[in-house]
Amino acid sequence: MGADSSPQMAPLLLRPADRTVVERLNATAAYAKDPKAYLHAELGDELFAERESLFSLPDTQSSPIGADFYGTGGHKEGLEKRIANDTLGKEHGLFFFTGVQAQLVACKMYATVKKRNIVAWHHQSHLEAHEEESFTHLWRFERLLLGKSPTTMPTVADVQTLVSLPIDQRPAVIVLELPNRELGCPTYSFPDLVTISKLCKDTDVALHCDGARLWEIEPFYKKSHNASYKEITLLFDSVYVSFYKGLGGVVGAMLVSNDEAFIAGAKIWQRRSGGNAYTTFQETVDCERGFNLNIGTFAAKYDKMVSIAAGIEAGIAHLPTVGGRPLVFFEPRVPTCGQAQTFFCGVDEEQFIAARDAVQAKLNVRLFNKPRPVTSPADGRRFMIEWALVNETMQTETLRIVHAFVMLAEELAKYQR
Numbered sequence: 001m002g003a004d005s006s007p008q009m010a011p012l013l014l015r016p017a018d019r020t021v022v023e024r025l026n027a028t029a030a031y032a033k034d035p036k037a038y039l040h041a042e043l044g045d046e047l048f049a050e051r052e053s054l055f056s057l058p059d060t061q062s063s064p065i066g067a068d069f070y071g072t073g074g075h076k077e078g079l080e081k082r083i084a085n086d087t088l089g090k091e092h093g094l095f096f097f098t099g100v101q102a103q104l105v106a107c108k109m110y111a112t113v114k115k116r117n118i119v120a121w122h123h124q125s126h127l128e129a130h131e132e133e134s135f136t137h138l139w140r141f142e143r144l145l146l147g148k149s150p151t152t153m154p155t156v157a158d159v160q161t162l163v164s165l166p167i168d169q170r171p172a173v174i175v176l177e178l179p180n181r182e183l184g185c186p187t188y189s190f191p192d193l194v195t196i197s198k199l200c201k202d203t204d205v206a207l208h209c210d211g212a213r214l215w216e217i218e219p220f221y222k223k224s225h226n227a228s229y230k231e232i233t234l235l236f237d238s239v240y241v242s243f244y245k246g247l248g249g250v251v252g253a254m255l256v257s258n259d260e261a262f263i264a265g266a267k268i269w270q271r272r273s274g275g276n277a278y279t280t281f282q283e284t285v286d287c288e289r290g291f292n293l294n295i296g297t298f299a300a301k302y303d304k305m306v307s308i309a310a311g312i313e314a315g316i317a318h319l320p321t322v323g324g325r326p327l328v329f330f331e332p333r334v335p336t337c338g339q340a341q342t343f344f345c346g347v348d349e350e351q352f353i354a355a356r357d358a359v360q361a362k363l364n365v366r367l368f369n370k371p372r373p374v375t376s377p378a379d380g381r382r383f384m385i386e387w388a389l390v391n392e393t394m395q396t397e398t399l400r401i402v403h404a405f406v407m408l409a410e411e412l413a414k415y416q417r
Contacts, residue, residue, distance in 0.1 A: 016390045016392060017390075017392050027286075028250070028282065031288070031289035032285050034060065035058065035065075035288075035292070036048075036057065036060075039292055042293055043293070051295065051296040054087075054295045055292045055295070056086065056087065056291055056292060057082075058078050058079075065281075065285060068280060070276055071094075071095075074279075075281060075284055075285060076284045079095065079284050079288050080092075080093035080094060083241075083256070083291070084254070084256040088229050088230065088233045088239060089230030089231075089233055089234060090233060090239065091257075091260065092256065092260055092262075092263040093255065093256040094254065094255045094263050094266050094267060095252060095253070095254055095280060095283075095284055095287075096252070096255060096275055097251060097253070097277070098253060098275075099126075099212055099240050099242050099253040101253075101270065101275050102240045102253045102254070103127060103208065103210060104134065104139055104273075105269040105273065105275075106173070106208050107119045107135075107139070107141060107172075107173050107208070108269050109269065110172040110206040111173070112265070114173075114206070116167075116168070116170065116171070116172040117140065117142055118141070118142045118143075118144060118169070118172055119142070119143055119171055119175070120143070120146045120162055120173070121143070121145070121177075121210075122147050122154055122175075122177065122180065123146075123147060123149070123150035124183060125175060125210065126177075127175065127210075128143070128145075144162060144171055146158055146159070146175075152183075153180055153187075153188070154176075159174065159196050159199055160199055163202075163203040164203070170204075172206060173205065173207070173208050173237075174196075174205055174206070174207055175208045175210050176188070176193075176196070176209055176236075177209075178209055178210070178214055178232070179213055179216075179336050183341075184331045184332055184386075185213065185332075185335065185337050185339050185340065185341075186332045187217055187220060189224070190221055190225040191225075193235050194235060197235035197236070206237045206238070207236050207237050208236060208237060208238045209232075209233065209238070209239040209240065210240060212242045213242070213245060213246065213337065213339065214239070214241050215241065215242075215245075215247060216246050216302070216337040216339055217336060217337050219298050220336045222299070223302075237257065238255060238256065238257040238259075238262065239255070239256050240256075241253065243287035246338075246388070247290040247294045247295070249283075249286050249288075249291065250282070250283055250286040252280075294391070297391065298338060300394065301388075301394065302336075302337050304389055305335040305337065305338045305339075306335055307398050308405075309330040309335050309340065311398065311399070311406075312330075312402055312405045312406060313326065313329070313333075315402060315403075315405075315406035319409055319410065320413055320416045321380075323346075323380030325343075325379045326345070326409075328343070328345075328405055328409045329345075330343075338388055338389040339389075340387060341384055341385070341386050342384065342385050342405075343374070343383070344371070344381070344383045344384070344385075345379070345380035345381050345412075346382065346416055347382060347415050348382070349371070349373070351412070351415045352371055352382070352383055353371075354411075355408055355411035355412050356368065356408065359408050363407065365400075367404055367405065368385045368387070371384065372384045372385065
Protein backbone atom coordinates (compact mmCIF):
# COMPACT_ATOMS: atom_id res chain seq x y z
CA MET A 1 0.00 0.00 0.00
CA GLY A 2 1.55 3.31 -1.06
CA ALA A 3 2.12 6.28 1.15
CA ASP A 4 -0.67 8.26 -0.51
CA SER A 5 -3.35 5.60 0.05
CA SER A 6 -2.29 4.37 3.50
CA PRO A 7 -4.24 5.79 6.43
CA GLN A 8 -2.13 7.49 9.08
CA MET A 9 -1.71 5.54 12.29
CA ALA A 10 -2.49 7.29 15.53
CA PRO A 11 0.83 8.14 17.19
CA LEU A 12 1.89 5.79 19.98
CA LEU A 13 1.35 8.29 22.77
CA LEU A 14 1.79 7.97 26.52
CA ARG A 15 -1.28 10.18 26.89
CA PRO A 16 -4.34 10.70 24.69
CA ALA A 17 -4.21 13.25 21.91
CA ASP A 18 -4.37 16.83 23.12
CA ARG A 19 -7.66 18.69 23.19
CA THR A 20 -8.04 22.43 23.40
CA VAL A 21 -8.99 24.06 26.69
CA VAL A 22 -12.39 24.95 25.24
CA GLU A 23 -12.97 21.33 24.18
CA ARG A 24 -12.07 20.11 27.66
CA LEU A 25 -14.30 22.64 29.40
CA ASN A 26 -17.17 21.85 27.05
CA ALA A 27 -16.82 18.13 27.78
CA THR A 28 -16.88 18.76 31.54
CA ALA A 29 -19.91 21.01 31.22
CA ALA A 30 -21.79 18.53 29.03
CA TYR A 31 -21.12 15.75 31.54
CA ALA A 32 -22.20 17.93 34.49
CA LYS A 33 -25.43 18.83 32.73
CA ASP A 34 -26.45 15.20 32.10
CA PRO A 35 -23.89 12.45 32.82
CA LYS A 36 -25.88 9.65 31.25
CA ALA A 37 -26.66 11.58 28.07
CA TYR A 38 -22.97 12.51 27.74
CA LEU A 39 -21.83 8.90 28.13
CA HIS A 40 -24.48 7.60 25.71
CA ALA A 41 -23.27 10.14 23.14
CA GLU A 42 -19.57 9.37 23.64
CA LEU A 43 -19.76 5.58 23.99
CA GLY A 44 -22.87 4.66 22.07
CA ASP A 45 -25.76 2.73 23.50
CA GLU A 46 -24.10 -0.70 23.21
CA LEU A 47 -20.91 0.20 25.09
CA PHE A 48 -22.90 2.19 27.63
CA ALA A 49 -24.99 -0.88 28.45
CA GLU A 50 -21.91 -3.11 28.54
CA ARG A 51 -20.03 -0.90 31.02
CA GLU A 52 -22.84 0.65 33.04
CA SER A 53 -22.23 -1.59 36.05
CA LEU A 54 -18.70 -0.13 36.32
CA PHE A 55 -19.74 3.52 36.26
CA SER A 56 -19.68 5.97 39.14
CA LEU A 57 -22.83 8.00 38.46
CA PRO A 58 -24.37 10.70 40.64
CA ASP A 59 -28.12 10.79 41.14
CA THR A 60 -28.90 13.87 39.07
CA GLN A 61 -32.61 13.04 39.13
CA SER A 62 -32.76 14.01 42.79
CA SER A 63 -30.53 17.08 42.51
CA PRO A 64 -28.11 18.63 40.02
CA ILE A 65 -24.36 18.27 40.48
CA GLY A 66 -23.31 20.80 43.11
CA ALA A 67 -20.09 22.38 44.30
CA ASP A 68 -18.24 21.40 47.46
CA PHE A 69 -16.83 24.03 49.80
CA TYR A 70 -13.48 23.25 51.39
CA GLY A 71 -14.08 19.58 50.66
CA THR A 72 -17.54 19.32 52.16
CA GLY A 73 -20.82 18.63 50.39
CA GLY A 74 -21.73 18.76 46.75
CA HIS A 75 -20.63 16.24 44.18
CA LYS A 76 -17.21 15.55 45.69
CA GLU A 77 -18.31 13.53 48.70
CA GLY A 78 -20.52 11.32 46.56
CA LEU A 79 -17.64 10.60 44.18
CA GLU A 80 -15.33 9.77 47.09
CA LYS A 81 -17.85 7.33 48.53
CA ARG A 82 -18.68 5.61 45.23
CA ILE A 83 -15.05 5.13 44.13
CA ALA A 84 -13.95 3.97 47.59
CA ASN A 85 -16.92 1.67 48.26
CA ASP A 86 -18.21 0.44 44.92
CA THR A 87 -15.00 0.25 42.88
CA LEU A 88 -12.13 -0.25 45.32
CA GLY A 89 -13.87 -1.97 48.22
CA LYS A 90 -12.73 0.50 50.87
CA GLU A 91 -15.05 2.36 53.23
CA HIS A 92 -13.62 5.88 52.99
CA GLY A 93 -12.06 8.06 50.31
CA LEU A 94 -10.50 11.51 50.03
CA PHE A 95 -9.93 13.45 46.81
CA PHE A 96 -6.55 15.15 46.30
CA PHE A 97 -5.23 17.33 43.51
CA THR A 98 -2.03 15.23 43.27
CA GLY A 99 -1.01 11.70 44.04
CA VAL A 100 2.24 12.95 45.54
CA GLN A 101 0.38 14.82 48.26
CA ALA A 102 -2.02 11.93 48.80
CA GLN A 103 0.81 9.46 49.34
CA LEU A 104 2.98 11.67 51.51
CA VAL A 105 -0.07 12.49 53.67
CA ALA A 106 -0.70 8.73 54.00
CA CYS A 107 2.92 8.20 55.04
CA LYS A 108 2.64 11.03 57.59
CA MET A 109 -0.44 9.41 59.10
CA TYR A 110 1.29 6.06 59.53
CA ALA A 111 4.48 7.65 60.89
CA THR A 112 2.42 9.59 63.44
CA VAL A 113 0.20 6.73 64.57
CA LYS A 114 3.03 4.20 64.81
CA LYS A 115 5.45 6.74 66.30
CA ARG A 116 8.13 5.79 63.79
CA ASN A 117 9.03 8.54 61.33
CA ILE A 118 10.44 5.95 58.92
CA VAL A 119 9.06 5.18 55.45
CA ALA A 120 10.22 2.78 52.73
CA TRP A 121 9.84 2.57 48.97
CA HIS A 122 11.72 1.46 45.87
CA HIS A 123 14.66 3.39 44.39
CA GLN A 124 12.49 4.33 41.38
CA SER A 125 9.42 5.38 43.33
CA HIS A 126 7.99 8.66 42.07
CA LEU A 127 8.34 9.97 45.63
CA GLU A 128 12.06 9.20 45.46
CA ALA A 129 12.96 10.19 41.93
CA HIS A 130 10.78 13.12 40.91
CA GLU A 131 9.78 15.27 43.89
CA GLU A 132 12.99 17.14 44.83
CA GLU A 133 13.32 15.08 48.02
CA SER A 134 10.19 16.59 49.55
CA PHE A 135 10.02 13.54 51.81
CA THR A 136 12.98 14.88 53.73
CA HIS A 137 12.93 18.66 53.16
CA LEU A 138 9.22 19.13 53.81
CA TRP A 139 7.97 16.02 55.59
CA ARG A 140 11.13 15.15 57.53
CA PHE A 141 10.87 11.42 56.98
CA GLU A 142 13.71 9.00 57.45
CA ARG A 143 13.58 6.98 54.23
CA LEU A 144 14.67 3.39 53.65
CA LEU A 145 15.08 2.07 50.12
CA LEU A 146 13.25 -1.14 49.31
CA GLY A 147 15.11 -3.60 47.09
CA LYS A 148 18.69 -4.12 46.06
CA SER A 149 18.83 -2.08 42.86
CA PRO A 150 17.15 0.78 40.99
CA THR A 151 16.82 -1.51 37.96
CA THR A 152 15.10 -4.51 39.54
CA MET A 153 11.80 -5.07 41.29
CA PRO A 154 11.87 -5.53 45.06
CA THR A 155 11.21 -9.10 46.16
CA VAL A 156 9.34 -10.73 49.02
CA ALA A 157 12.75 -11.30 50.61
CA ASP A 158 13.50 -7.57 50.40
CA VAL A 159 10.25 -6.81 52.24
CA GLN A 160 11.10 -9.49 54.81
CA THR A 161 14.44 -7.77 55.42
CA LEU A 162 12.81 -4.44 56.25
CA VAL A 163 9.99 -5.75 58.42
CA SER A 164 12.51 -7.85 60.38
CA LEU A 165 14.46 -4.81 61.53
CA PRO A 166 14.31 -3.90 65.23
CA ILE A 167 11.05 -2.10 65.93
CA ASP A 168 12.68 1.33 66.36
CA GLN A 169 14.39 0.95 62.96
CA ARG A 170 11.44 -0.62 61.14
CA PRO A 171 9.44 1.46 58.63
CA ALA A 172 6.01 2.63 59.69
CA VAL A 173 4.86 2.05 56.11
CA ILE A 174 6.08 0.35 52.95
CA VAL A 175 4.92 1.81 49.63
CA LEU A 176 4.51 -0.70 46.79
CA GLU A 177 3.90 0.57 43.25
CA LEU A 178 1.56 -1.56 41.12
CA PRO A 179 2.94 -1.74 38.45
CA ASN A 180 6.42 -0.20 38.58
CA ARG A 181 6.22 2.39 35.80
CA GLU A 182 9.93 3.29 35.70
CA LEU A 183 10.94 -0.33 35.07
CA GLY A 184 8.43 -0.83 32.23
CA CYS A 185 5.43 -1.80 34.38
CA PRO A 186 6.52 -5.15 35.83
CA THR A 187 4.45 -6.15 38.85
CA TYR A 188 4.19 -8.68 41.65
CA SER A 189 2.39 -11.99 41.34
CA PHE A 190 -0.82 -12.09 43.33
CA PRO A 191 0.53 -14.80 45.70
CA ASP A 192 3.56 -12.57 46.37
CA LEU A 193 1.24 -9.69 47.22
CA VAL A 194 -0.64 -11.94 49.66
CA THR A 195 2.66 -12.91 51.30
CA ILE A 196 3.87 -9.30 51.51
CA SER A 197 0.56 -8.21 53.02
CA LYS A 198 0.78 -10.86 55.73
CA LEU A 199 4.42 -10.00 56.49
CA CYS A 200 3.47 -6.38 57.05
CA LYS A 201 0.41 -7.15 59.17
CA ASP A 202 2.41 -9.51 61.37
CA THR A 203 5.12 -6.91 62.03
CA ASP A 204 3.09 -3.71 62.57
CA VAL A 205 4.13 -2.19 59.23
CA ALA A 206 1.45 -0.49 57.14
CA LEU A 207 1.28 -1.43 53.47
CA HIS A 208 0.32 1.35 51.06
CA CYS A 209 -0.34 0.90 47.33
CA ASP A 210 0.94 3.43 44.85
CA GLY A 211 -1.84 2.66 42.40
CA ALA A 212 -1.09 5.39 39.85
CA ARG A 213 -1.74 2.69 37.23
CA LEU A 214 -3.94 0.36 39.24
CA TRP A 215 -6.70 0.76 36.62
CA GLU A 216 -4.26 -0.48 33.97
CA ILE A 217 -2.84 -3.45 35.93
CA GLU A 218 -6.12 -4.93 37.22
CA PRO A 219 -6.66 -7.03 34.03
CA PHE A 220 -3.31 -8.76 34.68
CA TYR A 221 -4.47 -9.88 38.12
CA LYS A 222 -7.94 -10.67 36.83
CA LYS A 223 -6.51 -12.98 34.20
CA SER A 224 -3.86 -14.62 36.40
CA HIS A 225 -5.83 -15.07 39.65
CA ASN A 226 -9.34 -13.73 38.98
CA ALA A 227 -8.51 -10.86 41.35
CA SER A 228 -10.48 -7.66 40.81
CA TYR A 229 -9.79 -4.21 42.22
CA LYS A 230 -11.40 -5.17 45.51
CA GLU A 231 -9.31 -8.33 45.93
CA ILE A 232 -6.16 -6.36 45.20
CA THR A 233 -6.92 -3.44 47.51
CA LEU A 234 -7.94 -5.78 50.33
CA LEU A 235 -4.24 -6.57 50.73
CA PHE A 236 -3.33 -2.93 51.43
CA ASP A 237 -4.06 -0.63 54.36
CA SER A 238 -4.45 2.30 51.97
CA VAL A 239 -4.43 2.86 48.24
CA TYR A 240 -3.85 5.86 46.00
CA VAL A 241 -5.33 5.97 42.50
CA SER A 242 -4.95 8.55 39.75
CA PHE A 243 -7.74 10.11 37.73
CA TYR A 244 -5.69 11.88 35.07
CA LYS A 245 -3.39 9.19 33.66
CA GLY A 246 -5.23 6.30 32.03
CA LEU A 247 -8.62 7.77 32.93
CA GLY A 248 -8.03 11.12 31.26
CA GLY A 249 -9.43 13.38 33.97
CA VAL A 250 -8.11 16.93 34.07
CA VAL A 251 -6.14 16.37 37.32
CA GLY A 252 -6.72 14.51 40.55
CA ALA A 253 -6.16 11.52 42.79
CA MET A 254 -7.89 9.67 45.59
CA LEU A 255 -6.69 8.09 48.81
CA VAL A 256 -8.87 5.26 50.15
CA SER A 257 -8.84 3.28 53.38
CA ASN A 258 -11.15 1.31 55.68
CA ASP A 259 -9.98 3.39 58.64
CA GLU A 260 -12.25 6.39 59.22
CA ALA A 261 -9.77 7.97 61.64
CA PHE A 262 -7.01 7.61 59.04
CA ILE A 263 -9.00 9.55 56.43
CA ALA A 264 -10.08 12.15 59.02
CA GLY A 265 -6.42 12.69 59.90
CA ALA A 266 -5.51 12.80 56.22
CA LYS A 267 -7.98 15.68 55.77
CA ILE A 268 -6.13 17.63 58.47
CA TRP A 269 -2.74 17.03 56.83
CA GLN A 270 -4.22 17.88 53.44
CA ARG A 271 -5.19 21.26 54.81
CA ARG A 272 -1.88 21.75 56.61
CA SER A 273 -0.01 21.09 53.37
CA GLY A 274 -2.13 23.49 51.31
CA GLY A 275 -4.32 21.01 49.49
CA ASN A 276 -7.77 21.92 50.83
CA ALA A 277 -9.02 24.29 48.11
CA TYR A 278 -12.13 26.47 48.40
CA THR A 279 -13.86 24.15 45.91
CA THR A 280 -12.89 21.28 43.63
CA PHE A 281 -16.08 20.91 41.62
CA GLN A 282 -14.47 21.39 38.21
CA GLU A 283 -11.79 18.79 38.94
CA THR A 284 -14.02 16.20 40.59
CA VAL A 285 -16.69 16.44 37.89
CA ASP A 286 -14.11 16.01 35.14
CA CYS A 287 -12.42 13.15 36.99
CA GLU A 288 -15.72 11.34 37.24
CA ARG A 289 -16.33 12.00 33.54
CA GLY A 290 -12.94 10.51 32.67
CA PHE A 291 -13.48 7.56 34.99
CA ASN A 292 -16.81 6.64 33.43
CA LEU A 293 -15.56 7.17 29.90
CA ASN A 294 -12.50 4.92 30.32
CA ILE A 295 -13.24 2.35 33.01
CA GLY A 296 -13.65 -1.02 31.38
CA THR A 297 -11.18 -0.28 28.55
CA PHE A 298 -8.01 -1.61 30.13
CA ALA A 299 -8.46 -5.36 29.56
CA ALA A 300 -8.59 -4.83 25.80
CA LYS A 301 -5.53 -2.56 25.95
CA TYR A 302 -3.63 -5.19 27.93
CA ASP A 303 -4.54 -7.95 25.49
CA LYS A 304 -3.61 -5.81 22.50
CA MET A 305 -0.21 -4.82 23.93
CA VAL A 306 0.60 -8.48 24.64
CA SER A 307 -0.35 -9.36 21.07
CA ILE A 308 1.75 -6.51 19.68
CA ALA A 309 4.83 -7.58 21.65
CA ALA A 310 4.43 -11.22 20.61
CA GLY A 311 3.87 -10.25 16.99
CA ILE A 312 6.98 -8.09 16.86
CA GLU A 313 9.09 -10.79 18.52
CA ALA A 314 7.95 -13.37 15.98
CA GLY A 315 8.28 -10.97 13.06
CA ILE A 316 11.93 -10.09 13.73
CA ALA A 317 13.16 -13.54 14.75
CA HIS A 318 15.06 -13.86 11.46
CA LEU A 319 17.03 -10.66 12.00
CA PRO A 320 20.48 -10.38 13.62
CA THR A 321 20.81 -9.69 17.34
CA VAL A 322 23.10 -7.28 19.19
CA GLY A 323 24.74 -8.41 22.40
CA GLY A 324 22.30 -11.31 22.52
CA ARG A 325 19.32 -8.98 22.30
CA PRO A 326 16.86 -8.59 19.41
CA LEU A 327 17.04 -5.26 17.60
CA VAL A 328 13.65 -4.38 19.10
CA PHE A 329 12.38 -5.83 22.37
CA PHE A 330 9.93 -5.17 25.19
CA GLU A 331 10.78 -5.12 28.87
CA PRO A 332 9.21 -7.00 30.49
CA ARG A 333 9.17 -9.36 27.51
CA VAL A 334 5.46 -10.03 28.01
CA PRO A 335 3.77 -6.71 28.89
CA THR A 336 1.64 -6.61 32.03
CA CYS A 337 -0.74 -3.90 30.83
CA GLY A 338 -1.41 -1.49 27.98
CA GLN A 339 1.68 0.59 28.80
CA ALA A 340 5.15 -0.57 27.80
CA GLN A 341 8.80 0.26 27.31
CA THR A 342 10.32 -0.76 24.00
CA PHE A 343 14.10 -0.85 23.53
CA PHE A 344 16.15 -0.58 20.35
CA CYS A 345 19.66 -1.94 19.90
CA GLY A 346 22.84 -1.41 17.96
CA VAL A 347 22.46 1.99 16.28
CA ASP A 348 23.34 5.61 16.95
CA GLU A 349 20.74 8.37 17.02
CA GLU A 350 21.25 9.43 13.42
CA GLN A 351 20.74 5.86 12.21
CA PHE A 352 17.73 5.38 14.46
CA ILE A 353 16.02 8.53 13.20
CA ALA A 354 16.82 7.56 9.61
CA ALA A 355 15.21 4.13 10.17
CA ARG A 356 12.11 5.75 11.67
CA ASP A 357 11.83 8.16 8.74
CA ALA A 358 12.24 5.33 6.24
CA VAL A 359 9.27 3.53 7.79
CA GLN A 360 7.24 6.72 7.72
CA ALA A 361 8.02 7.25 4.03
CA LYS A 362 6.89 3.72 3.15
CA LEU A 363 3.85 3.36 5.42
CA ASN A 364 2.81 6.91 6.31
CA VAL A 365 3.25 5.88 9.93
CA ARG A 366 5.20 7.83 12.56
CA LEU A 367 6.00 5.45 15.38
CA PHE A 368 7.50 8.01 17.76
CA ASN A 369 8.90 11.52 17.86
CA LYS A 370 12.08 11.74 19.90
CA PRO A 371 13.62 8.53 21.28
CA ARG A 372 15.01 8.43 24.80
CA PRO A 373 18.73 7.50 24.93
CA VAL A 374 19.55 4.73 27.39
CA THR A 375 21.93 6.31 29.89
CA SER A 376 23.83 3.10 30.68
CA PRO A 377 23.63 0.93 27.55
CA ALA A 378 23.68 -2.81 28.25
CA ASP A 379 23.33 -5.80 25.92
CA GLY A 380 23.41 -3.46 22.93
CA ARG A 381 20.35 -1.40 23.94
CA ARG A 382 20.68 2.21 22.92
CA PHE A 383 17.25 3.85 22.84
CA MET A 384 13.86 3.44 24.47
CA ILE A 385 10.34 4.66 23.94
CA GLU A 386 7.64 4.55 26.59
CA TRP A 387 4.16 4.38 25.17
CA ALA A 388 0.63 3.38 25.94
CA LEU A 389 -2.37 2.15 24.01
CA VAL A 390 -4.83 4.99 24.34
CA ASN A 391 -8.33 5.05 22.91
CA GLU A 392 -7.14 6.62 19.66
CA THR A 393 -4.51 3.95 19.12
CA MET A 394 -6.96 1.15 19.88
CA GLN A 395 -8.65 1.94 16.57
CA THR A 396 -5.48 0.87 14.71
CA GLU A 397 -5.26 -2.79 13.77
CA THR A 398 -2.73 -4.83 15.74
CA LEU A 399 -1.16 -6.20 12.56
CA ARG A 400 -0.59 -2.70 11.26
CA ILE A 401 1.30 -1.70 14.41
CA VAL A 402 3.31 -4.93 14.34
CA HIS A 403 4.14 -4.46 10.65
CA ALA A 404 5.45 -0.95 11.30
CA PHE A 405 7.74 -2.12 14.12
CA VAL A 406 8.99 -5.10 12.11
CA MET A 407 9.80 -2.80 9.22
CA LEU A 408 11.64 -0.51 11.65
CA ALA A 409 13.70 -3.49 12.87
CA GLU A 410 14.51 -4.40 9.27
CA GLU A 411 15.76 -0.86 8.71
CA LEU A 412 17.86 -1.09 11.87
CA ALA A 413 19.29 -4.39 10.67
CA LYS A 414 20.81 -2.70 7.61
CA TYR A 415 23.28 -0.97 9.92
CA GLN A 416 24.46 -4.30 11.35
CA ARG A 417 25.91 -5.51 8.08
